[in-house]
Amino acid sequence: MEELAQQPLNIQNYIAALRRYKWYVAIAIIIFTTISVAVAVIIPPIYKSEGLVLVETQQIPDKLIQSTVEASAAEQIEIIRQRVMTREQLLDVGRQMPALKAIEDQYGSNTLLKQIRDNLYIEPIRERSGRANVTIAFKLGFISENPTLAQKVAENLINLFLKENIKARTERASQTTAFLEQEASKLKKRLDETEQAIAKFKQANQDALPEHLQLYSSSLAREESTALDLKRQIESIKGEIEYLTLQQTDSGQTSPEQIRLAELKDEYKRLSIIYQPAHPDLIAIKDEIDYLERGGTLSDSGSTSPEQASQKALQEKINARNEELKLVQEQLRTTNIRISSLESKIIKIPQVERELISLNRDYDTINSQYSKLVSDTMQAQMAESLEQGSKAERFTLIDAPRIPTEAFAPNRKKVLAAGLAGSFGVPLGIILLIGFLDKSIRGTETLEATLGFPPLIAIPYIHTDAERQRTKRHNIFMIGGLVVIAALAAMTIHLTYMPLDLLLTKVVQRF
Template sequence: METEFQLSDYVTILKKRWLFLLVPFVLLFGASIGVATLLPPLYQSTGVILIESPQISKEIVAGSVDSAARERIEVIKQRVMTRTNLIRVANEFGVFRGGDGKLSSTEIVSRMRSSSRVSFVSSGGGRGAQTIAFTVSFEHGSPQIAARVANEIVTLFMDENVKTRTKIATETTDFLNQEAQKLEDHLAEIESKIANYKQENASALPENLDIRIGIRERTENQIRETNREIKAHQEELRFLDIQLAALKSGLGQFNPPPVMLPFETDTSIETLDLANPELEALKAEYKTAKAKYAPSHPDLKYLSRQIEELEDQIIAEGGVSGTAVQIQRLEDERKAEEDAGNSARVTVLTAEIDALKESLRLAAMEGVDPRVLRQQQQASLAEEQAKVERERAKAELKLNVANVEAKIGVTNERIASLEEQKQALRDRLREVEQTILQTPLVDRALRSLNRDYENAQQKYNEVRAKAMEAQIAENVEEASKAERFVLVEPPTLPDEPIKPNRKKMVMMGFALSLAAGVAGIVGIEFIDGSIRGANMLTSVMMVEPLAIVPYIVTAQESRTRKRTRFLIALGGIVLVFAALGAIHVFYMPLDEVFYKVMARFT
């Protein structure tokens, strides 16, 4: 059965255990007052920086920095809060001068970063709220140092923003200019490739296809015309060959008449025919074949061998016929030597011919009658006249033969020239047809190169346009017409510290001290198992007491209690005065402490 405490029970417990309430309360409350009094003040100086929108519309000039404001501020914060900057600022403004001992550079950087604050100011409360400003603050025990350091950090933020934006704009412009230069070089390289390819395939360019087709048609027409001319000249050549053969056949008929030698018989004068019919027949056949065939023809060679064999046979038989054949051979040889220009040999041959003719004449005149001799002289005169006529006709016929041969030569040369021209035309036609066949391949290759050139040109135009935009954006950044940081509220000298809140600390110390005293009483009562009062006895024994006898305090106990209370009060007073004396002597005069404490709380 649980015991229910009455108000009188609580009063009784409080009277009995009041020291357990008083001691913790006094100690803890005094400690809280001491802590609130002795904690150094901490001042905060804050500057407000507005993120001002660009003065020139983005539709007119696009900015070179498109990152979010919060992200950009964080980047700037990392660049400002570098080890070098923080140590420089700390040393320049003596942030930790006069502190406890000499701090290492790592501790200085750590404390500087923990004392610096960057907070964002948004336009709304949602997730998509836009950052329109941010605050930069610095905390320090000295308001002057806090204001100076905060101003320096704000200046670093402002300068770093300008430097960063200008650097980004400059780097963007430089990068785009470099890319544009690379693309320009690439364009020049492609142009060079196209020019070289066109130069290498100048005869197969697609734009000249119609011209080459026209050239092919004209060349084919020229070939046909040349063929017609060749056929015409070949017909003329055949006619001239026939004419030449006829002339040469007529020329063969101008052989000298047979030498008729007179001799006297018993009844009349008869003549001897020195010509051999068989030899004359072979020579006539040879001349006819020579007009038909080439010099290397087998029939001509065969007839020439037969004539030589027959002449050798006649010469071997001797007589006037042999002498006449020998004279004919020497005359042919003399003619050949004359053509060769060998005058010495011609002279020798002429002498031999004259000797043979003289011997032949003497042999013919032996025993000839004078009348026969006169007839012979008349016949010789007539023969001389006939011979002159024959020579004239023969010369005229030779002239005609030479003219025909000259025409044949000219015709042959013309045919050869036409054949060369036709071959040149065929070679040209072959080249033109080859270039026409190569035109689709060249066209495809040129299309590929032109497509590459157009793509590179398009990229170059895009990059060049972006480079111009970047240059304008850089000019805008340099003129401070783009998005910028504006110091709306510079850091000022703080009037009051932001912490500690001394009044709040004293109030919290009072509440905690009182709670500690009550907790002490409750703990002691929980540990102590004594029975207090009739109600507790009844709940424990389950029996109502017959009578309640109150505690009777004797005079001795009363005096003892009073003396104890007096000693405790006296000890407390002595302890307070001793503490005040120690503070006055060893720490600070009490009047200064009083004013300082009042200044701390006010």
């Protein structure tokens, strides 16, 4: 038994298996071939209608007007695809087609939505630009068993795609403009607030503004010079008062001539400061002084004033000098007040200047931002006009969807070839498997390989007449059965599905 289990395989095993199951193989081949042909013929054709949309660049140079929509073409296509493939948009497209509307009525909106999404496709067309692939166009199409339906749906989808692109770009540009205008309004408000703060600060510190520093400095110098002059006058007046007081004290011990001489000298000294030496008053006083110095008397000079008149005159002079001293001292006090005020203002100016510089710096910063934002807003408004006028990057339909005349799928020749290959391959594969698993001894070669020595004689199988008749009747029944089955199948197809002549014509056309 071990030797029989280890016997080598022989081609005769496969031939014997084929002979034993030849009719089964033939029937299987016929059935599978018929099924393959039927499948290749019955599979409904699928049509594809698509349009070509070109991505056009901006018509106006970028250096003149810069678009605010900076999304790449591929990104823009994906954004629009998401907007178009919303439930409401696709259902609206499907409900415009009676065939798709019937699907919704029968199976519900979810089934319709799934069918549209499954049969809709977008195929970008890219071109190498430098190191990157740039999308220059894209195809948008729809697949359906009905060529007219495929064309209508593809056309509606492309129109919707183009409208959504314009709408999306315009909305984005409008949003950019609105945002910039809103930010510009905020900055304008801050700018006005800063201007008001600067105005209030200047109003509150109007006496200590930096632009007044030079004026205050020159005024302070003048006031200090005036104060110095007033101090000198005070010293001079005090000296005169002391001198007059001394004369008044000594007037009782001296002669009237001496008193008069001292008065004249004092008067001459005072007037010489005011008048020139050739002035008549000075000359008259000088003559009288000379007369008294030569020993003249008051009676001789025409002055008949007694001693009491001299004392009274001295007192009047002292009183006049005291009044003048009070006036000059009041002027000095006023001048010192002005000097103190100017000094306090000058001292305050650096602090005011620092705060004012800070406010002006904030104002300049905000004003610069506001100016730039206003410029950007104007640029955005022009970009929005560019988008509204379709002068920026846009999608242009250059090849509209057409009604397809040839089916996109299936490839019936490939389906038939695969079916025929399977029709022959599966039965023959089963026969080969049976022959491989068959371990029985068939033929002298297998027997010799198994026993190790050749047999003396080989007697072939002898068929009896009864076996021949039985095999003949079996073959006739099998052939007759196949003919009857084929005839019944043809009649059934002719009566229930389609006349055979039309079916044959259709098969030829499909292939």
